[in-house]
Structure formats: structure tokens, C-alpha cells
Amino acid sequence: MTDEPAEDGELESSRAALVAGLDVPALVERAEQLLLGGPRLFTRAQVAERAGMDAERATALWRALGFAQVGDDEVVFTQRDVDTLEAVRAIEQSGVADDELIATMTRILGQTFSRLASGQGQLLVSMLAQHPEHLESEESVLAVLGTLLPLIEQVHEFVWRRQFVAFFNRVATYATSDALASTLVPMAVGFADMSGFTALTRRATEAELGTLLEAFEATTTDVVSAHHGRIVKTIGDEVLFVADTPSRAAEIALDLLERSRADERLPALRIGLASGPVVSRLGDVYGSTVNIASRLTSLSRPGWVLVDRVVAESLAGDGRYQLTARRPESVRGFHHLRQWRLRRASASEPPARRRGRPRGRR
Structure with missing residues (x-):
């Protein structure tokens, strides 16, 4: 019409x-x-x-x-x-x-x-x-x-x-009769947020802001696609993405940090990852897993990736990553949300230190 x-x-x-x-x-x-x-x-x-x-x-x-x-x-x-x-x-x-x-x-x-x-x-x-x-x-x-x-x-x-x-x-990948009848889909969910964006908007010109947003969207699109993920939506200074496995989500998150550090146009990113059942409807995603990823992003520091228990347990035996347990925090909707900082493992770091299996509930 x-x-x-x-x-x-x-x-x-x-x-x-x-x-x-x-x-x-x-x-x-x-x-x-x-x-x-x-x-x-x-x-x-x-x-x-x-x-x-x-x-x-x-x-x-x-x-x-x-x-x-x-x-x-x-x-x-x-x-x-x-x-x-x-x-x-x-x-x-x-x-x-x-x-x-x-x-x-x-x-x-x-x-x-x-x-x-x-x-x-x-x-x-x-x-x-x-x-x-x-x-x-x-x-x-x-x-x-x-x-x-x-x-x-x-x-x-x-x-x-x-x-x-x-x-x-x-x-x-999950097409069983039971899965197709359910609205719940297992996936890893991530939020990537530009730190200090509000302050940047106060002092940046319209052209500078446009350049920043273009660089952010181009980088996130490239990285998420490269690791077989999908961008659900971009909301101003934040992007919501999903992947079918925690390891792919982890690679997306760490690559995004590395790309943002290498691009002088971009501020440091804060990223949160969670994995579990998600309500997938009309291209968008909802549910507790999405909320946990969002809360972890708000707890994250610039240049950090924070992950939930499910992601941490999934990656614990993978020598490519280092997981550091952090003190649980109470956030809106979750009492004592457990969190781990995710980094790439250092080649010089003892294997025992980077392979400790996280335990405990969210």
C-alpha cells in the first residue's frame, strides 16, 4: 500500500x-x-x-x-x-x-x-x-x-x-516436535554497551556522533556475523545479539572488546552474556536469560565482559578463556546474581588457574 x-x-x-x-x-x-x-x-x-x-x-x-x-x-x-x-x-x-x-x-x-x-x-x-x-x-x-x-x-x-x-x-538445529511446539529456544544472549555515551553526546557535534554510531554499528554487525550470531536490535548506544552457543557468544564479546580498543573512534565497551531458554517472538527475544545479560552489562566495567553461571560453566574447560569469579550482587529482579569476568587466557598463565570450574547458583 x-x-x-x-x-x-x-x-x-x-x-x-x-x-x-x-x-x-x-x-x-x-x-x-x-x-x-x-x-x-x-x-x-x-x-x-x-x-x-x-x-x-x-x-x-x-x-x-x-x-x-x-x-x-x-x-x-x-x-x-x-x-x-x-x-x-x-x-x-x-x-x-x-x-x-x-x-x-x-x-x-x-x-x-x-x-x-x-x-x-x-x-x-x-x-x-x-x-x-x-x-x-x-x-x-x-x-x-x-x-x-x-x-x-x-x-x-x-x-x-x-x-x-x-x-x-x-x-x-533444535527442530524436534517438542521444540517446535514450545516458544522457548536455548541460546546465548549478549548486550554490548558503549561506556560514557551520555557524556559523549553532550560534547560531540552531530557529525561526530554520527561517525561514532556508524563505527559502532559497523563493528558490531561485522563481528556478530563473523561468529554466526545475530543482531536482534540496536538501541542507541547498545546492541543486543544472540548466538547458538556460549562459546560463539564469548568470541563475539571478546572480539568486540578487541576491535573497540583498536578503533580510536569507539569508547570502551561493557558486555554481559547469559545463556539459557529464551522466548523468541517476531524476531525479538525475551525472558530471564535476556534480563540477566542486561543486568550483567550494567554491572560490567569499561573493557570488561561479565558472564553468568551457565556461560561460565560451559567455558570452564576451554583453555582459550580465563574466568574470574566475582562477588555476587543483588540487582533488580535477581538476588545475589553470580558473575564471572571473561578474558582470553594468557599463554604464560598456568593452566590450573584458567581452568577452575565455576560453581554455585546465579
């Missing part, structure tokens, strides 16, 4: 980025037709009727996608809206998904693509601003869009299919 205009702040930054002399509203209107495959032709009732769908149902899907309510007489829909509603009807008629599942799927698409479109739109405006030769006329801008958009769409589809394959490969 059609997209909504950019928010006021995004519009202002976009206009400021374009050189004077371009008729930005006219350019946006022409770009809209390029993106949507044609002009706006239908009202809300008309698009629902053409798709053979109840008007209230179509409106509910529109809202689930995160788009604003439109008036009954507003002509805002295109033929692609009709085609998309027909596709949703076909999914409904397949008998595989009920109304609740379709609403959930629609909501995920809306939230995901809203963030994706905002980020890519800002990057595209920046790219154009850096190449003024493409801003000489509306035609030159549209020529760039006409070249890039099909390529971006192709990459979107490829990445989505690859990520779908990766998801089913992960499912296959």
Missing part, C-alpha cells in the same frame, strides 16, 4: 540537502509516481472495492502498516494498493494464516520498512548532496532514482530470502 509523506524533520533535512533551484514538491510528486508505479487514483472505499475486500478490513491493514488515517474522500491510493490488498486476500484464502497472524505480519512489515525507508532515504539524500552534478534538474535526480531503485529492490529481496534461509537453518 502507498507510503506516507516524510515527517516534518525529515522533510526539512531533505530540502536543506538539495541545492537551490529545484522545485522540491514537484520533484517529490514525480518521484512518488516512480516509486508507486503510477498516480494516486482511488479513495479508501474504491481501493477496497476493487480488491474485493471489506473497507474496514482494508483500513485496519493500512493502520497496521503504520500509515495515518485518511479521509473518505481523499484520493491517495494507487493501483499497487489494489494489487497488495488482492495479495493479502490470496493469503487469507490459502487457509494457512488467520486474521490475527496476517495482522501481526502486516505490523512487522510496517515497523521494519518504516525504519528501513527512513534510513535509506537519509542516505540517498546525503549521496545526492555530495554529488551536485545529479542535482542540476528534476530529470537528473529522477534518472538517478530510476537507476538505483530497481537495484535496491533487488538487494532487498535477496537479503530477505537469505535471512529466511538463515532462520530456517537455526530452527533446524
Whole structure:
């Protein structure tokens, strides 16, 4: 279904980025037709009727996608809206998904693509601003869009299919009848947090802050992917990642520390790891294991990795690591949370010292 205009702040930054002399509203209107495959032709009732769908149902899907309510007489829909509603009807008629599942799927698409479109739109405006030769006329801008958009769409589809394959490969690792019926999935969970970020934001320029966040996201994405992990989400100065084993999570955490030390753009990181059953829902993770990893991150010092009992016991016999037990602490939701500092083992360190098996409860 059609997209909504950019928010006021995004519009202002976009206009400021374009050189004077371009008729930005006219350019946006022409770009809209390029993106949507044609002009706006239908009202809300008309698009629902053409798709053979109840008007209230179509409106509910529109809202689930995160788009604003439109008036009954507003002509805002295109033929692609009709085609998309027909596709949703076909999914409904397949008998595989009920109304609740379709609403959930629609909501995920809306939230995901809203963030994706905002980020890519800002990057595209920046790219154009850096190449003024493409801003000489509306035609030159549209020529760039006409070249890039099909390529971006192709990459979107490829990445989505690859990520779908990766998801089913992960499912296959615990695909028993009991496991598939359960919402609990065993995994290792980690949080990586930039220490001193709040103070940095007070004295950093907008450009410096952008460079910092780009360096953090690029580093975490590279390291987590390299060790077969998955980034669940990035929340400002913190990233939440998961891995299928404690050892992979440990490698992610230690590599992140090493990469941050080597990158002068990044402050020291604080990392917490926990392992156990996790509620995995709609790409996100929940539960006690996630909460423990978060609490350990808050207890960690800059340049440290703290792990819970399950991770510590899993790594205790591995000569690559050194585990140092620390005093348990009471944190929100957990009384006497046990913790171990994780480091790479020193080649000169006696094996007995680095192989002590941690004991005790969380």
C-alpha cells in the first residue's frame, strides 16, 4: 500500500540537502509516481472495492502498516494498493494464516520498512548532496532514482530470502516436535554497551556522533556475523545479539572488546552474556536469560565482559578463556546474581588457574 509523506524533520533535512533551484514538491510528486508505479487514483472505499475486500478490513491493514488515517474522500491510493490488498486476500484464502497472524505480519512489515525507508532515504539524500552534478534538474535526480531503485529492490529481496534461509537453518538445529511446539529456544544472549555515551553526546557535534554510531554499528554487525550470531536490535548506544552457543557468544564479546580498543573512534565497551531458554517472538527475544545479560552489562566495567553461571560453566574447560569469579550482587529482579569476568587466557598463565570450574547458583 502507498507510503506516507516524510515527517516534518525529515522533510526539512531533505530540502536543506538539495541545492537551490529545484522545485522540491514537484520533484517529490514525480518521484512518488516512480516509486508507486503510477498516480494516486482511488479513495479508501474504491481501493477496497476493487480488491474485493471489506473497507474496514482494508483500513485496519493500512493502520497496521503504520500509515495515518485518511479521509473518505481523499484520493491517495494507487493501483499497487489494489494489487497488495488482492495479495493479502490470496493469503487469507490459502487457509494457512488467520486474521490475527496476517495482522501481526502486516505490523512487522510496517515497523521494519518504516525504519528501513527512513534510513535509506537519509542516505540517498546525503549521496545526492555530495554529488551536485545529479542535482542540476528534476530529470537528473529522477534518472538517478530510476537507476538505483530497481537495484535496491533487488538487494532487498535477496537479503530477505537469505535471512529466511538463515532462520530456517537455526530452527533446524533444535527442530524436534517438542521444540517446535514450545516458544522457548536455548541460546546465548549478549548486550554490548558503549561506556560514557551520555557524556559523549553532550560534547560531540552531530557529525561526530554520527561517525561514532556508524563505527559502532559497523563493528558490531561485522563481528556478530563473523561468529554466526545475530543482531536482534540496536538501541542507541547498545546492541543486543544472540548466538547458538556460549562459546560463539564469548568470541563475539571478546572480539568486540578487541576491535573497540583498536578503533580510536569507539569508547570502551561493557558486555554481559547469559545463556539459557529464551522466548523468541517476531524476531525479538525475551525472558530471564535476556534480563540477566542486561543486568550483567550494567554491572560490567569499561573493557570488561561479565558472564553468568551457565556461560561460565560451559567455558570452564576451554583453555582459550580465563574466568574470574566475582562477588555476587543483588540487582533488580535477581538476588545475589553470580558473575564471572571473561578474558582470553594468557599463554604464560598456568593452566590450573584458567581452568577452575565455576560453581554455585546465579
